[in-house]
Amino acid sequence: MHLIIKNLSKSFDHFLALNDINLEVGSNEFVCLLGPSGCGKTTLLRIIAGLMPFDSGTLSLGGRDLAKVQARERGFGIVFQSYSLFPNMTVAENIGYGLKIRKWPQKDAEAKVRELMELIRLPELAHRYPHQLSGGQQQRVAIARALAVDPAVLLLDEPLSALDARVRAEMRLEIRDVQRRLGIPTIMVTHDQEEALTMADRIVCMNQGVIEQIGTPLELYTRPQTRFVADFVGTSNLLDPDWIRQTLPALSPGIPEDELQFQLSLRPEDLNVVKDDAGTGIVKAITFLGNISRILIDWQGRELIAESHRFPSLAEGDAVTLQVAPEAGSWVRI
Amino acid sequence: MGTHLKTAAIDHATARRMEWEDRLLLSVSLIIPLIGLLLFFLYPVFLIAKRSFIQRDGNFGLSNYTEVFGMSHIPTVITNSLVMSSATTLLCVTLGFAIAYAMQRTTIRGQYLIRIALILPLLAPSLVQALGLIFLLGRNGVVSQYTGWNIQIYGFWGLLISNSMYALPQAVMIIQASLRHSDSRYYDAALMMGASRWRQFIDITLPNAKFGLLSAAFVVFTVTITDFGNAAVIGGNYRVLATEIYSQVVGQMNFNMGAVIGIMLLLPTLVAVYIEKVSSQRQFGGSSESAIPVTREFVPLRDIPLAAVVHSVGLIIFMIVLTVVYASFMRLWPYRMEFTLANYNITLSGGYTPLWTSFIVSFQAAIIGVVALFALVMAQRRLPRRFAKAIYLLAILPVGVPGLVLGLSYVLSFNAPGSMLGMLYGTGLLIALCNFYHFHSQGFLTMVAGIRAVPPALEETVSCMGGGVMNSLRDAILPFMMTTLVAVFFFLFMRSMVTLSAVIFLISPTLSVGAVSVLRLDQAGFTTQAAAFSTCIMVSVLIALGLMKLILFRLSRSRASVAVVS
Numbered sequence: 001m002h003l004i005i006k007n008l009s010k011s012f013d014h015f016l017a018l019n020d021i022n023l024e025v026g027s028n029e030f031v032c033l034l035g036p037s038g039c040g041k042t043t044l045l046r047i048i049a050g051l052m053p054f055d056s057g058t059l060s061l062g063g064r065d066l067a068k069v070q071a072r073e074r075g076f077g078i079v080f081q082s083y084s085l086f087p088n089m090t091v092a093e094n095i096g097y098g099l100k101i102r103k104w105p106q107k108d109a110e111a112k113v114r115e116l117m118e119l120i121r122l123p124e125l126a127h128r129y130p131h132q133l134s135g136g137q138q139q140r141v142a143i144a145r146a147l148a149v150d151p152a153v154l155l156l157d158e159p160l161s162a163l164d165a166r167v168r169a170e171m172r173l174e175i176r177d178v179q180r181r182l183g184i185p186t187i188m189v190t191h192d193q194e195e196a197l198t199m200a201d202r203i204v205c206m207n208q209g210v211i212e213q214i215g216t217p218l219e220l221y222t223r224p225q226t227r228f229v230a231d232f233v234g235t236s237n238l239l240d241p242d243w244i245r246q247t248l249p250a251l252s253p254g255i256p257e258d259e260l261q262f263q264l265s266l267r268p269e270d271l272n273v274v275k276d277d278a279g280t281g282i283v284k285a286i287t288f289l290g291n292i293s294r295i296l297i298d299w300q301g302r303e304l305i306a307e308s309h310r311f312p313s314l315a316e317g318d319a320v321t322l323q324v325a326p327e328a329g330s331w332v333r334i
Numbered sequence: 335m336g337t338h339l340k341t342a343a344i345d346h347a348t349a350r351r352m353e354w355e356d357r358l359l360l361s362v363s364l365i366i367p368l369i370g371l372l373l374f375f376l377y378p379v380f381l382i383a384k385r386s387f388i389q390r391d392g393n394f395g396l397s398n399y400t401e402v403f404g405m406s407h408i409p410t411v412i413t414n415s416l417v418m419s420s421a422t423t424l425l426c427v428t429l430g431f432a433i434a435y436a437m438q439r440t441t442i443r444g445q446y447l448i449r450i451a452l453i454l455p456l457l458a459p460s461l462v463q464a465l466g467l468i469f470l471l472g473r474n475g476v477v478s479q480y481t482g483w484n485i486q487i488y489g490f491w492g493l494l495i496s497n498s499m500y501a502l503p504q505a506v507m508i509i510q511a512s513l514r515h516s517d518s519r520y521y522d523a524a525l526m527m528g529a530s531r532w533r534q535f536i537d538i539t540l541p542n543a544k545f546g547l548l549s550a551a552f553v554v555f556t557v558t559i560t561d562f563g564n565a566a567v568i569g570g571n572y573r574v575l576a577t578e579i580y581s582q583v584v585g586q587m588n589f590n591m592g593a594v595i596g597i598m599l600l601l602p603t604l605v606a607v608y609i610e611k612v613s614s615q616r617q618f619g620g621s622s623e624s625a626i627p628v629t630r631e632f633v634p635l636r637d638i639p640l641a642a643v644v645h646s647v648g649l650i651i652f653m654i655v656l657t658v659v660y661a662s663f664m665r666l667w668p669y670r671m672e673f674t675l676a677n678y679n680i681t682l683s684g685g686y687t688p689l690w691t692s693f694i695v696s697f698q699a700a701i702i703g704v705v706a707l708f709a710l711v712m713a714q715r716r717l718p719r720r721f722a723k724a725i726y727l728l729a730i731l732p733v734g735v736p737g738l739v740l741g742l743s744y745v746l747s748f749n750a751p752g753s754m755l756g757m758l759y760g761t762g763l764l765i766a767l768c769n770f771y772h773f774h775s776q777g778f779l780t781m782v783a784g785i786r787a788v789p790p791a792l793e794e795t796v797s798c799m800g801g802g803v804m805n806s807l808r809d810a811i812l813p814f815m816m817t818t819l820v821a822v823f824f825f826l827f828m829r830s831m832v833t834l835s836a837v838i839f840l841i842s843p844t845l846s847v848g849a850v851s852v853l854r855l856d857q858a859g860f861t862t863q864a865a866a867f868s869t870c871i872m873v874s875v876l877i878a879l880g881l882m883k884l885i886l887f888r889l890s891r892s893r894a895s896v897a898v899v900s
């Protein structure tokens with residue numbers, strides 16, 4: 001079933017929190033809302049959940065208008081960053097909560113809960129209380145609880161941000177796996193680009209209440225359309241057309257027509273640094289990052305970031321030249 | 335409608351019905367407490383204000399005011415009240431700071447003794463301090479008896495000491511809270527820059543505690559200027575506004591004069607409350623969630639004198655309260671110091687019936703209070719911010735109205751035979767309501783703080799799962815609010831057990847409460863019986879306190895609230 005959002009806007013007092021949002025989420029799709037803190041991700045998620053009204057636009061699921069449908073009627077599953085388990089209920093009671101509200105027969109509910117606990121791989125913890133679980137286990141239970149009622153849509157609001165790095169990486173895979181198996185349309189909010197890139201079918205990149213770009217992780221990384229996306233997802237050298245003409249003429253054929261509206265986003269790996277005593281560039285700093293090294297270069301009066309896969313045979317102060325493929329980079333809207 | 339939705343979500347008709355039920359529930363839980371505030375707080379206070387302008391001839395005018403100010407003794411009474419409250423404030427804030435500092439920042443031994451000493455004055459009606467002081471230093475006190483000295487304890491000094499004892503625990507509590515929230519990193523930084531201990535105290539400790547001190551000062555001032563019990567027992571010829579209002583109303587049945595003095599009592603309190611509120615809003619961000627507590631140290635030059643002061647104060651409080659208990663077992667204080675239980679055979683003014691009435695009334699006040707306040711904060715939370723703010727202001731307004739004024743306003747409003755409200759007059763229920771609204775603000779603030787601890791995510795989870803307000807209440811809110819509810823219940827119960835000022839106007843020959851009995855017994859000259867009755871009240875409140883600690887302890891160990899802590 002498709003979730004369709006059209007021209008949706010929302011303001012708080014005089015502050016426009018969401019501006020003309022258009023988004024479609026397909027039946028089995030995993031969509032990430034990505035953006036810096038305060039850009040309106042949670043607001044959008046809460047509007048989808050029915051926890052908050054919106055000012056204008058439409059929101060529909062499978063052709064049914066959701067504007068007048070309350071949160072409790074929508075039957076969506078939701079998971080928050082933290083504190084979302086009932087402290088006075090066991091793991092099993094937490095997971096079975098929605099079924100109890102729906103007055104399922106006890107036997108069926110128990111079977112369903114058992115099934116879900118297998119799914120999240122915590123069958124032995126049925127009788128523990130939330131405070132006896134680790135953060136990762138608590139979030140798994142929260143997800144199972146959301147899944148128990150066969151939600152039409154699964155909504156996750158930064159479910160992994162409170163966890164430590166190792167658990168977070170593990171759970172990315174788990175969540176993705178469960179979502180694929182159950183085929184539930186899922187929207188996850190995150191401010192972590194790596195999380196979005198690794199998990200999402202499609203990423204919705206948001207900034208200050210507007211959607212900057214929607215696309216697959218690959219599209220977003222390789223073909224960012226706006227300066228914001230180029231900068232927020234991965235690292236970019238953002239270069240003006242004039243400057244390109246003067247210093248990297250190889251790239252100038254790609255300059256778009258209304259050039260004042262555009263900049264070129266060059267990823268660090270697009271720049272090939274070559275040691276050359278006659279070169280006009282100077283290595284200013286080299287940062288060793290394990291599998292790669294990041295090289296800061298002074299090139300014609302401005303700093304560029306480049307990347308090299310091995311530890312480069314360069315030293316600070318070396319003179320270098322830059323090689324760029326003519327089709328490298330993407331022209332992004334300012 | 336999609337088939338998936340049907341199996342997953344609650345169907346439309348059910349949802350509509352549940353939505354309607356939720357609306358009803360929330361409206362009721364908003365409207366009933368508001369009607370309560372209207373009927374039992376706003377209306378009476380409005381009436382007393384109106385009454386103060388009704389002249390003898392029945393017209394509106396200022397003649398009551400001119401008449402009161404024309405009375406030859408009134409300027410003295412006002413001056414006395416102001417001087418007494420100021421002196422008490424100065425003493426309490428100084429001692430309160432010393433004690434709070436000692437308990438929060440030093441390793442002085444026996445801090446638990448001080449903590450116990452500070453609980454004692456909260457267990458008994460305010461006049462117990464005065465009673466104990468008289469047993470020790472009065473005309474027939476042990477000291478005059480054995481030394482032959484003629485100590486003038488009645489009047490300014492006696493009242494100052496009793497008032498200070500009564501208000502000190504509250505001052506300590508407020509100042510201690512402000513000291514607790516300091517961050518040791520400030521001190522570490524100051525130390526690195528070479529600041530001496532004294533400089534650190536002047537530059538960090540005092541500024542951080544400033545608003546606590548100010549707050550404490552206003553609370554002490556208000557409590558003192560409106561307290562009735564101590565003034566009635568030990569004030570002697572040192573007349574203050576609180577006793578004046580009582581003698582106008584009860585002695586001379588002059589309600590209009592009473593109303594005028596009531597309004598006058600309202601003024602300093604309102605000013606104090608206002609200033610306190612404004613200043614607390616300007617509280618600077620000296621504390622944060624992640625503050626590292628300041629480490630305690632032993633500094634002989636500071637701590638030895640401090641310990642001496644603090645323990646002397648504790649000892650004095652102990653002695654005075656224990657004297658009351660001790661005296662209650664003596665045949666004839668201080669002449670025949672033989673052990674007897676005879677004082678506990680109280681026959682005057684209904685024997686122990688008033689104590690029992692106190693129990694019932696306090697219980698009613700606590701139950702009504704917890705239910706009404708909980709309903710109010712529940713409903714208030716779901717209102718748009720503007721309305722929520724208005725309700726907040728209304729709910730904390732009662733703190734500005736002294737008990738005496740509230741009590742008098744109840745007489746004016748409810749002593750109306752034949753009317754609907756008049757039916758309440760002379761019932762325990764009205765006393766219970768009076769007590770509840772007297773302590774409404776403190777209870778409300780505690781509730782608000784409590785409900786803030788409920789994670790919003792949990793309530794929203796309930797909504798998304800298809801639950802309504804009732805589910806939310808039972809599964810999300812109550813588990814986090816239990817300790818708050820218990821605390822508010824016992825706060826209202828214990829305060830109602832000992833308060834004197836509001837209820838003094840509401841008792842009748844057939845209906846009285848424990849605190850009033852102590853006053854009556856003392857006024858009738860049965861001081862040892864007054865002591866016996868006080869002891870009974872103290873024991874009852876102590877039991878209630880123990881019960882509360884026990885329940886809170888149980889709750890903190892139960893599964894529900896461990897999660898709150900973790």
Ligand SMILES: Nc1ncnc2c1ncn2[C@@H]1O[C@H](COP(=O)(O)OP(=O)(O)O)[C@@H](O)[C@H]1O
Nearest residue numbers: 012013017035036037038039040041042043044
């Ligand atoms: N209930 C609210 N009232 C007023 N402003 C709000 C409210 N909720 C969110 N906002 C504002 O809307 C903006 C977007 O908030 P949010 O959706 O929570 O951001 P994100 O989840 O992307 O960090 C923020 O500037 C926030 O201050």
Ligand SMILES: [Mg+2]
Nearest residue numbers: 041042043189
């Ligand atoms: Mg957010």
